[in-house]
Amino acid sequence: xxxITQSPRHKVTETGTPVTLRCxxxxxxxxxxxxxxxxxxxxxxxxxxxxxxxxxxxEVSDGYSVSRSKTEDxxxxxxxxxxxxxxxxxxxxxDSDQPQHFGDGTxxxxx
Amino acid sequence: xxxxxxxxxxxxIQEGENLTVYCNSSSVFSSLQWYRQEPxxxxxxxxxxxxxxxxxxxxxLTFQFGDARKDSSLHITAAQPGDTGxxxxxxxxxxxxLVFGQGTRLTINP
Numbered sequence: 295x296x297x298i299t300q301s302p303r304h305k306v307t308e309t310g311t312p313v314t315l316r317c318x319x320x321x322x323x324x325x326x327x328x329x330x331x332x333x334x335x336x337x338x339x340x341x342x343x344x345x346x347x348x349x350x351x352x353e354v355s356d357g358y359s360v361s362r363s364k365t366e367d368x369x370x371x372x373x374x375x376x377x378x379x380x381x382x383x384x385x386x387x388x389d390s391d392q393p394q395h396f397g398d399g400t401x402x403x404x405x
Numbered sequence: 406x407x408x409x410x411x412x413x414x415x416x417x418i419q420e421g422e423n424l425t426v427y428c429n430s431s432s433v434f435s436s437l438q439w440y441r442q443e444p445x446x447x448x449x450x451x452x453x454x455x456x457x458x459x460x461x462x463x464x465x466l467t468f469q470f471g472d473a474r475k476d477s478s479l480h481i482t483a484a485q486p487g488d489t490g491x492x493x494x495x496x497x498x499x500x501x502x503l504v505f506g507q508g509t510r511l512t513i514n515p
Binding site for chain 1: 409436438445446447448449450493497503506507508
């Protein structure tokens with residue numbers, strides 16, 4: 295257990311509403327990542343952080359923003375959710391530049 | 406198009422049988438990782454292979470990295486029901502560009 299907590303674990307919301315997912319870690323890892331997992335696509339990187347207030351885009355960043363104000367917290371925000379953002383979202387952490395530990399995911403449904 | 410192709414995507418076999426899962430690409434990777442994921446949980450890192458031709462063993466699991474560092478395989482000997490899960494390979498292209506395959510869903514029947 296790498297001490298990663300994702301919240302909420304499940305969420306159902308409507309198109310056009312803002313949504314924020316939280317990832318909290320207790321291991322003091324420098325790097326944190328947000329992935330989405332969809333059938334037939336594996337995991338795809340949305341955004342990542344390499345330190346407090348240091349973030350960068352991943353493969354599928356459109357429609358998402360992130361913030362990291364503390365080492366332990368990495369937030370993913372959907373400013374105006376769309377049905378194509380229905381997915382399972384995973385947070386990951388690592389002390390090198392590749393993810394080593396994953397959280398248990400947030401299942402997000404946008405109706 | 407998928408940069409990393411895993412095959413088969415689904416595999417159901419009987420306990421005690423052997424199996425091999427393949428992860429193929431036309432791209433070269435600096436390293437390749439294998440994960441196992443169970444329903445409702447996140448992926449768990451099993452192994453990282455770095456050197457072309459490298460073979461790593463984890464109990465009944467044998468991982469191999471191709472000589473050209475474009476492909477990898479996972480071989481399970483005498484599969485057990487506890488091996489059931491989704492197996493993911495991921496190739497490292499550097500600078501946080503970890504590319505995942507679609508996964509192989511493995512079911513071991515008692």
